[in-house]
Amino acid sequence: MRPGGAVAVCAAALLALALSLPAALRLPLLYDSDSYFHLAVARAYRERGAIDALDWTRLSVLGPGFGDKEYLFHRALAPFTAAADAERGGKIALALLWTLVAGAIAALAAQAVGPWGVLAPLLLAATSANFAHRLLALRPEIGALLLLLLATWAAASRRHALLGAAALLLPLSWTGFLVLPALAGLWFLLELARGGARRWATLLWPLAGTVAGVLLHPRFPRTWRSGRRRTWTTSALSRCSTSGARSCLLTRGR
Numbered sequence: 001m002r003p004g005g006a007v008a009v010c011a012a013a014l015l016a017l018a019l020s021l022p023a024a025l026r027l028p029l030l031y032d033s034d035s036y037f038h039l040a041v042a043r044a045y046r047e048r049g050a051i052d053a054l055d056w057t058r059l060s061v062l063g064p065g066f067g068d069k070e071y072l073f074h075r076a077l078a079p080f081t082a083a084a085d086a087e088r089g090g091k092i093a094l095a096l097l098w099t100l101v102a103g104a105i106a107a108l109a110a111q112a113v114g115p116w117g118v119l120a121p122l123l124l125a126a127t128s129a130n131f132a133h134r135l136l137a138l139r140p141e142i143g144a145l146l147l148l149l150l151a152t153w154a155a156a157s158r159r160h161a162l163l164g165a166a167a168l169l170l171p172l173s174w175t176g177f178l179v180l181p182a183l184a185g186l187w188f189l190l191e192l193a194r195g196g197a198r199r200w201a202t203l204l205w206p207l208a209g210t211v212a213g214v215l216l217h218p219r220f221p222r223t224w225r226s227g228r229r230r231t232w233t234t235s236a237l238s239r240c241s242t243s244g245a246r247s248c249l250l251t252r253g254r
Contacts, residue, residue, distance in 0.1 A: 009110050012118040013103035017095070020102075024095035030087065035138035039090045041068070042077035050218070067219045072173040073140035090138050097142045098135060104149045144174035151180055151206070155187055160201040167209025172217055181206050 030036060044051050053066050068074060080089035102121040109117030124131050134141060151166035153159075163184075170177035184206035191199055214220060 006110075008115040008118045009103065009107045012106045012121070013099060016102035016121070017099040020095040020098040021092070024091040024098070025088070027091060030090055030094070030138055031136040035090065035094075036087075038070070038074060038077060038138055038140070039081060039086055042074045043081035043086055045074055046078040046081050067221075069175045069219075070140040070173060071218060072169065073143050076143070077138075094138050097138075100146055101135065101142060104146055108149065108153055140174045141176075144170060144176065147173065148180065148183075151183075155184070155202055158199075158201075160205045163202070164205035164209035167206040168213040168216070171210060171213035177210060177213065181210050 030039075041054070044054065051066060051068075077090070077093055080086075080093040083089045105121045105124065106118040109120035111117070147166045147170055151163055154162040154166060167177075167180050167184075170180055184203050188199065188203040191197070191202070
């Protein structure tokens with residue numbers, strides 16, 4: 001990236017933080033009940049360290065054996081629950097995630113088209129309702145988006161070790177981690193269709209990283225058991241209002 005592009009990206013990231021933080025803090029509630037569930041799990045990690053069960057979901061599969069499919073996300077979120085108002089900490093974390101996503105997209109776009117690429121986050125937010133909607137909730141999908149952006153850039157620039165590292169982190173952070181091996185397969189087939197060389201590293205590094213991430217997960221194999229079942233917690237929260245989930249999870253989740 002040229003110096004002018006780097007300066008533009010830094011300025012865009014600072015502007016994104018200056019806009020995101022007050023906007024997040026002004027939210028009356030975090031969007032949907034999942035956000036409060038993730039906050040409650042993160043607080044349990046902060047208060048008890050390693051956890052094998054969630055007492056407040058003891059009637060579900062999460063009670064006797066908690067297979068945390070978003071382990072790294074909850075660990076990263078835990079420091080934000082240290083304040084007396086964990087909800088406010090969650091809003092600050094959400095603002096930082098917005099800033100990281102905007103900065104990553106701006107950096108990739110500026111590298112591709114120059115300094116004007118820093119406007120790409122604004123373009124996405126203005127033209128894609130789904131993009132803006134997904135960023136409203138404090139969910140691990142936002143962290144996964146950052147890892148997928150990193151993986152895409154690493155694959156395009158032939159930084160295969162970095163691609164493998166992103167693939168390793170995804171199973172520790174997000175339920176839908178298999179999307180990266182699938183993308184790697186598509187990238188590999190695209191190279192073949194274009195008549196290019198068979199770049200096996202583009203396919204093998206993500207596969208190896210994914211397998212390593214699954215096996216290194218602290219909750220393996222519980223992650224598979226809890227991921228296959230529809231738990232009482234999920235079905236109950238889907239029937240709750242956001243305000244009801246807020247009261248339930250931030251109180252009973254202690």
